[in-house]
Amino acid sequence: MTDTSAKAPVPRASVLKIAPYIPGKSQASGVDPKSGKVFKLSSNENPLGASSQAVAALQASSHLEDYPDGSSTRLRNAIANAHGLNPDRIVCGSGSDEILSLLSYAFLDDGDEAIYTEHGFLVYKIAILAAGAEPVVVPERDYTAHVDDILAAVTGRTKMVFLANPNNPTGTYIPFNEVKRLHAGLRPDILLVLDGAYAEYVRRNDYESGIELVANSANVVMTRTFSKIYGLANLRLGWCFGPEGVIDAINRIRGPFNVNGAALAAGEAALADSEHIAKSVDHNELWLKQMGDTCKALGLDVTPSVGNFLLIHFPSDNQHPAEQADAFLQSRGVVVRRVAAYGLPNALRITIGTEEANLAVLTALKEFLSR
């Protein structure tokens, strides 16, 4: 129904239900960024930075006046080679966030339902509402998605299920046999979106990002990003691997030049630098454990993480709530992520940083907790 009495254009009702995404802070309040050192551990970026080869490729990119290759052909071929995939089943995007939105626009209609879990990545909710559909939030157990609970939430109106595996901000994952059980329990007209933003970090025998499931099903798509282990968050680059019908739908609605040439060039070089990836994984393995162990020794609850970040929970005795801890850490130049918007008001998410940053976190936490 058109409201002809409105004095200004009115967005669709579902758009006004969206709370804008608030990114992790990059400045510490009270610390002068010019004089004081600031450690940004709020957005799960790679503390080792991008591959030097990716930086070189970026610097060598030229012809800013020319449109990029709208099909991301070279990068899709490079991704296909690296993972053993059919390049025709890959679409690149301006970050995987763009792909999550495109999937929602392509598959959700007014009144449809889409499922994600209690502490799931908040971009899902935004993408679902922006498409005019209804978000259905399923409770987690121990900060972890549970297949039976997700399946129990499916109704006749369910069209999509979003699962970050591992999830952000919890860092937890479900084993591949559970992902397969989830898929087996979904109707064939429901699209299962497996978000593997942190897949490269996971070192668990029972984990898989879902490539095999996508290759063998018509209703599963996997999204991946260059923003995390590849260290290219600033360039906005992601991709998805999906069945023919899903890829076709996204290619119909995406912008014709949705990925810029600098990102394409840097992404291709980053993918080829396996040494940098291995170094990044090793650094994370070492410090994820060290940070987790030390936080536990300080009396904090730490959710077991397989990502490049830790979710730490503050005591509920109200002496040291997360909000105060966040302010204290900022005063020490450490910027972490508050996760109240994720239903975790008394927790903080801390990205694994450089050795110097990690030690700064631990020192500041120790000082905060002993006050």
Ligand SMILES: *Cc1c(COP(=O)(O)O)cnc(C)c1O
């Ligand atoms: C960081 C992240 C992404 C990646 O977003 P980009 O748009 O590719 O930068 C996707 N999903 C999850 C769960 C993330 O944490």
